[in-house]
Amino acid sequence: MKLSWLLPLSAVSTNVLLLGSVGFAQTSISPAGETNINTQVNFDPQTNTYDILGGATTGQNLFHSFEQFNLETGEAGNFLTEAGIRNVLGRVVGNDPSRLNGTLGVTGSEANLYLMNPSGIIFGQDFQLNVPADFTATTSTAIEFENNQWFNAYGSNNFDGLGTDPIGLEFAGPETGNIVNLGDIVGKPGAKIALIGNQVVDAGSITVPDGTITIAAVPDSNLVRISQQGSLLSLEFKPLQNDRGQILPIKATDIPGLLTGLPDDRGVISKLDLNATESYALATGELIAPEINIVGQQVELKGATLNADGINGGNIRVGGELQGQTGLPTALTTYIDQNSKTYGQRDRFRPRRSNHHLGRWSYHHAR
DSSP, rough: OOOGGSSSGHHHHHHOOOOOOOOOOOOOOOEOOOOTEEEEEEEEEEEEEEEEEEEEEETTTEEEEEEEEBBOOEEEEEEETTTTTEEEEEEEESSSSSOSSSEEESSSOOEEEEEEEETEEEEOOOOEEEEOOHHHHHHOOOEEEEGGGGESSSSSOTTTTTOOOOOEEEEEOOOOEEOOOOOOEETTTTTTEEEESEEEESSSSEOOOSSSSEEEEESSSSEEEEEETTTTTEEOOOOOOOOOOOOOOOGGGGHHHOOOOOOOOOOOOOOOOOTTTOOOOESSSSESSSSEEEEESSSSSOOEEEEEEEOOEEEESSSSSSSSSSSSSOOEEEEOOTTTTEEESOOOOOSSTTOOOOEEEEEEEOO
């Protein structure tokens, strides 16, 4: 087991230079052209908006499939839905990461949004979220439904039996991509925002008033169980599946070519080495919500601010569940540097009061 990742990032090898601002060279939202999904995308040059319509409807769910899914600054991607839709689920099959620097939204219903791209998802500094309910970004290879039914990231899908709420995310095959947040993501009050990938880096901020933030780094060949409301429940092993399609993920060494900047006010990541054999969750920004969960085999807070905001305080779980409780996976190692802070609503500098619970757990090390 490598333990070098326990060191602060400035002490780890593999240079990553992040200069200037985030810029994406090419932008498009293009449908995958599958007849059984029939996703349509209309672009309005007057408003710089991609309206996403069509898709496959089963029960309360609306499914879409994209070849590319990117947004530049000033652009918007808007999922158009009917009033009865509860979940919108979009997959990206083009083997390229999604670079989102515009506004992502859902209109017409109070639906949750799931965006699945096994090749990776990057939220730029200008990203804005306009989703009326929960939002899940994942690099999983499939989304699970009841009765062992799946919405696969690659290949064909049979939508019969996919009309209920999602219950799991499968990470099968080789290493899937990373999720990187450099933006200021704000969720609707009471909503849940989840970033779930093989390696997840939050260097921006996420705010969900009266809601829940989950950052989960998932090892390959595993299944994340989620509740109907979208909260992370457990992490369990699932045998490797070989029929989920070919995956071309972002790797740690690819990040410099995908990002061109990280401003000083978000903290500087001068060196970065993500161990490809273990899932890794890194937070260097600000997370504000009554419920904050950061889990993975390797969990690190570096100059991060975790604020369990709320009238009655809240819970912060780093590397596992609160003491004596079960439900979240336990990290192999958890590292929290001296510049990281955890705050409660009533007592901002004494987070262990009864109205604010901090859990930090690992099997091997907690620092």
